Amino acid sequence: MTGGSQVVITFLGPTNYKPACYYWPEAPAGCKGVTTDLFPLALRQWFPAAKFFEGLTKEAEGHDNWQKLRQEFGRCSRGEEGGGELEALPIPRGQSKEETWQIFEQMAKAAAGAEEVVIDFTHALRSIPLVAVVTTLYVSELGLTVGSRE
16 A cells, blocks of 8 residues: 555554564565564554554553554654554453444544555454454445455
């Protein structure tokens, strides 16, 4: 995705993730493959100008992953690896219909006004991937660009 305002909505859980090499052939030169334990950092390389919203339950917000992501993201924002912003997106665990709607509303609000939206649920908890897919369909109806990778 290029041009216009970009928003990336991604999720982080309270799990100790292992490093993996994430590859995207359409990524900017020099960063098609990114090795990291936190997938949002790979997205950060691929969408350096995007505003990032990190979906966090209370448990995830208190976990070391969130602290590490903020630290690494801050290093990137100081010009070492690009621009962009990172903002916490508080979400419930999705254990009831009301909580599921709260997640949907938070995601839709984060996507509002953006020309391009990337929704990632690599590290999402339980039912959040399903909510993310429904939100993607809703965002598509608003006329935003939605892409999928296989």
